[in-house]
Amino acid sequence: MTDPVIRALDESSAHLFDAMPDPLGFRDKHRQTRYRPDWRRVALRDGRVVARAAWWARPEDPEPLVINWFDVAEGEEEAGAELLRTAPWQTDEVEIDVPAGWRDDPRLRRAVDTRAAAAGAAGYTPLVERYLYRWTPECGLPERPGRLVFDPEADDAVFLGLLRRIHSVTLDAHARRAIERGGVELAAREELDVFHWMPSPRTWWRIARTPGGEPVGIHIPARNPSGACVGFIGVVPEQRGHGYAFDLLTECTHFLAGHGAEFIAAATDRGNSPMAAHFTRAGYPVVRERISYWADSGR
Structure with missing residues (x-):
């Protein structure tokens, strides 16, 4: 197995960020989130995207505040950890938003466990779990x-x-x-x-x-x-x-x-x-x- 290649993205390579499955529904969750292309990174192994992360802040902020999109393919925990460890911004927090009731779905539990293991290997420890609400008229x-x-x-x-x-x-x-x-x-x-x-x-x-x-x-x-x-x-x-x-x-x-x-x-x-x-x-x-x-x- 070859070593993963960590790549920062720009306008010409932004399409690589979409080249992974999305079991936790991040794309729907972040449909209104605006990311700077250069605040997104991917890990590739043999040309295949095996991990991706997006750093976020307001457009006017000089540096990102949080990692709020983090995907890792099963078995690629170390590649995901390397993606976070080598980033030029050392943000304090990783947020993983998951569907409600995710513990009852073995597929979602595996996806969460994979991302948790990668975050842990990069030096992050669990802080809290939260409920997210959305009121509409x-x-x-x-x-x-x-x-x-x-x-x-x-x-x-x-x-x-x-x-x-x-x-x-x-x-x-x-x-x-x-x-x-x-x-x-x-x-x-x-x-x-x-x-x-x-x-x-x-x-x-x-x-x-x-x-x-x-x-x-x-x-x-x-x-x-x-x-x-x-x-x-x-x-x-x-x-x-x-x-x-x-x-x-x-x-x-x-x-x-x-x-x-x-x-x-x-x-x-x-x-x-x-x-x-x-x-x-x-x-x-x-x-x-x-x-x-x-x-x-x-x-």
Whole structure:
């Protein structure tokens, strides 16, 4: 068996990226995703494409932020690992989006296992599994509970203070990873950076309060480069236990629908069962699942 040849793509060779089977349905998942041709790479063995990966960010970002398309043929785990190891960009995360219920399909399980093995050999370890949701008008708007008041707030420091409180006790795996690296302050600031990274208006951000003025949490109606999304839902620890996250999600949905959203994307960790229940109650169906792998510190 010959060694794999790793090849970066350009406009003239972009067709090679499509020369593999697509068992996990990435092509449909990323039908609205725009990739730079030079941020896509393939591994070839004897002229056949045996692995491919696409790095993604906004068009204006100088470097990619995440690998969100990663395919590896069975038995080609080392070629897939080499594809990631030799990339000029060392992104922290690999995302593998899979059909809902993939564990019940042996073919899909093998495909996931192959990609997981390749990512592991390249220095990535499992971080979290997530539910991906997609609300459309056909799902219907959830009824507003009417328990809270939602106001804009121009001062980032107010949002940062609430994020510190929200992340002081959290089930979110990405926030917990940030806390391990740099404490609650890092987790809060990274979250705020994501809010600013979104191309939607800053004026959309909302703080939720009780009628008496006590802060409850925040919700961030947003657009990412693919469309409308629930950017963030968070309730401060002392206000939990009342189901307020549903109120925030409902208000976020109404806000985005009122701004013409034809769909609203959202996600939550599989381990965050309270938030998953709120999405179900609000009429958000699970459309896919996501497995995230994070770079080992020594990679």
